[in-house]
Amino acid sequence: MAIQEQIQQWHELAQQLRVDSIRATTIAGSGHPTSSMSPADVMAVLLSKYLRYDFKNPDNPNNDRFVLSKGHAAPLLYAMYKAAGVISDGELMSLRQLGSRLEGHPTPVLPWVDVATGSLGQGLPIGVGLALAGKYLDQLPYHVWVLLGDSETSEGSVWEAFDHASHYSLDNLIAIIDVNRLGQRGQTELGWNIQAYAARAKAFGWQAMEIDGHNFQEIDQSLNAALSVNDRPTVIIARTKKGKGVASLEDLGGWHGKALKPDAEKAAIAELGGQRHIIIQVNKPEEQAQPVVIGNPQQLQLPTYNKGAKVATRRAYGDALLALGSAQPNVVVLDAEVSNSTYAEDFAEAYPERYFEMYIAEQQMIAAAVGLQVRKYKPFASSFAAFLSRGYDFVRMAAVSRANIKLVGSHAGVSIGQDGPSQMALEDLAAFRAVWSSTVLYPSDANQTAKLLAQMSDRNGIVYLRTTRESTPVIYDSDEDFPIGGSKVIRSSDSDGAAIIAAGITLHEALKAYDRLKNEGIAVRVIDAYSVKPIDAKTLHQAARDTEGNLVVVEDHWLEGGLGAAVLDVFAGTNSSPSYDETPLRLIKLAVSEMPGSGTPEELLHAAKIDADAIVEAVKSQVKHSLGVALHSESARK
Known part of the structure; x- marks a missing residue:
């Protein structure tokens, strides 16, 4: 085909993408037509010549991956799907309507969308995971294409991705930055200074190409050249104009996120040459290989620990992860340069080909986990629990992506001791409980940790395991089971005056309190709520009935949002699970309320009033209150 004829076809396709972006957003009454118009020329060439994708089989392991990091340009992506023949014009016009698959920003409700985007700065880090x-792991020759907006390059997570992509020599990763100069409220930080973008990328070790994003020959040449780079990732920096092709929109501020009115839409479509109905045949991948299988699955043999021994749950995490790695070759581990504390280092030593060091880059670590699970791997990502908060937006968006990732946070709570509050995760249970469809686990001993870790591997959604720095007594036999959603009643009688509900480090304080109260003739129930979400509502309701509502919840966490809140939620009616128990509730929440400092774990637990002393005092106040009510009732009857 003559080059001029090819260019004309690309031009026509690009104009269709622009027209369809305008049409869909006008009908919706909202959206981002001008942001969709600037990269349309680049996308027309990518879609029609360079992308290798079997739209009839999105699970084909040989498919290239495409991530729209600038998720607000979703109309462009959907217009591309129409041009590829996989959605109809009618569906395209359902953009942003209730029940439509074409949401305001892309999500995996569409089979060709791997991950949700829209929170800027996430597409490239996730692309690193895919690459x-x-x-x-797959060892297949597919490429990962990521389209970024220029504004989002201000996000630090983008540069974490530039760093790690270079470190791992990801020559299968090709980023395209749509430098259209205009952000939401005006000019971007660098405007059209594409040389500055290139200099930054080169400083991170990338191959950088600067092009006119509306010159089809330059676009074609850069995409072709990117495929030949074999020792580093590539970024194509495309200078474009927002609203390209319509004089009343082109390179003008004030149009971000605004749909055209019908009259303006009609004029814009006419200026772009009218509607088109081009359907192209996207090239399918030439390779039809299968991913490499790394290792042979063995029977799972979890580590076991003797009752009475003192073992940190973080140590048990490392041991169990090693066992899981032998049994499941699709388990992959990432850590944020603390693997000698989380004990992920044992997996790294045994299975270096399935371990990725993310250094001090928690956003990139979580994003890489999301990318890896797209390709059906089971990523476990670990760090100090406090520092996972750095990547919380990635966790939130991972839930929107319906991603299956396992996160492990060690060194939680005041019980870590002398390091002080900067290292103490006191918000993590609340944060992870708030994530849609998440699972939150908090084991108290080593055998329990191992059993829970095995279940995490096959659990869908965002699964969080909280581990403890301190060595704690093993209280369970190695053959005991701990189903997610369950709990363990480890002390009880027919005359319990109260129930103590705890998990992790405070469960051991609860057991100390139980012994002291028993010596004073006070019977209490002790419940190990190791599954914080989903929580064992049945056991908690039974405990409330049996103890006349006297519940004490103790946790190494702030008062807000943690285990205490999870227990209270069991007794609160919701639109999905109305409360079914009319038992009066007298619940005391023992949790950290004052900013801690440094000290020994014992000193800090006592200062926070979450140790055995505080538990004994709380139980006695409840039992005394119940006794006083009973005596008053008896007196009234007489």
């Missing part, structure tokens, strides 16, 4: 899978 790691392709190069080191």
Whole structure:
């Protein structure tokens, strides 16, 4: 085909993408037509010539991956799907309507969308995870294409991705930055200074190409050249104009996120040459290989620990992860340069080909996990629990992506001791409980940790395991089971005056309190609520009935949002699970309320009033209150 004829076809396709972006957003009455128009020329060339994707089989392991990091340009993506023949014009016009698959920003309700985007700065870090899978695990020649907006390059997570992509020599990763100069409220930080973008990328070790994003020959040449780079990732920096092709929109501020009115839409479509109905045949991948299988699955043999021994649950995490790695070759581990504390280092030593060091880059670590699970791997990502908060937006968006990732936070709570509050995760249970469809686990001993870790592997959604720095007594036999959603009643009688509900480090304080109260003739129930979400509502309701509502919840966490809140929620009616128990509730929440400092774990637990002393005092106040009510009732009857 003559080059001029090819260019004309690309031009026509690009104009269709622009027209369809305008049409869909006008009908919706909202959206981002001008942001969709600037990269349309680049996307027309990518879609029609360079992308290798079997739209009839999105699970084909040989497919290229495409991530729209600038998720607000979703109309462009959907217009591309129409041009590829996989959605109809009618569906395209359902953009942003209730029940439509074409949401305001892309989500995996569409089979060709791997991950949700829209929170800027996430697409490239997730692309790193996809590229790691392709190069080191699948060992297949597919490419990962990521389209970024220029504004989002201000996000630190983007530069974490530039750093790690270079470190791992991800020559299968190709980023395209749509430098259209205009952000939401005006000019971006660098405007059209594409040389500055290139200099930054080169400083991170990338191949950088600067092009006119509306010159089809330059676009074609850069995409072709990117495929030949074999020792580093590539970024194409495309200078474009927002609203390209319509004089009343082109390179003008004030149009971000605004749909055209019908009259303006009609004029814009006419200026772009009218509607088109082009359907193209997207090239399918030439390779039809299967991913490399790394290792042979063995029977799972979890580590076991003797009752009475003192073992940190973080140590048990490392041991169990090693066992899981032997049994499941699709388990992959990431850590944020604390693997000698989380004990992920044991997995790294045994299975280096399935371990990725993310250094001090928690956003990139979580994003890489999301990318890896797209390719059906089971990523476990660990760090100090306090520092996972750095990547919380990635966790939130992972839930929107319906991603299956396992996160492990060690060194939680005041019980870590002398390091002080900067290292103490006191918000993590609340944060992870708030994530849609998440699972939150908090084991108290080593055998329990191992059993829970095995279940995490096959659990869908965002699964969080909280581990403890301190060595704690093993209280369970190794053959005991701990189903997610359950709990363990480890002390009880027919005359319990109160129930103590705890998990992790405070469960051991609860057991100390139980012994002291028993010596004073006070019977209490002790419940190990190791499954914080989903929580064992049945056991908690039974405990409330049996103890006349006297419940004490103790946790190494702030008062807000943690285990105490989870227990209270059991007794609160919701639109999905109305309360079914009319038992009066007298619940005391023992949790950290004052900013801690440094000290020994024992000193800090006592200062926070979450140790055995505080539990004994709380139980006695409840039992005394119940006794006083009973005596008053008896007196009234007489």
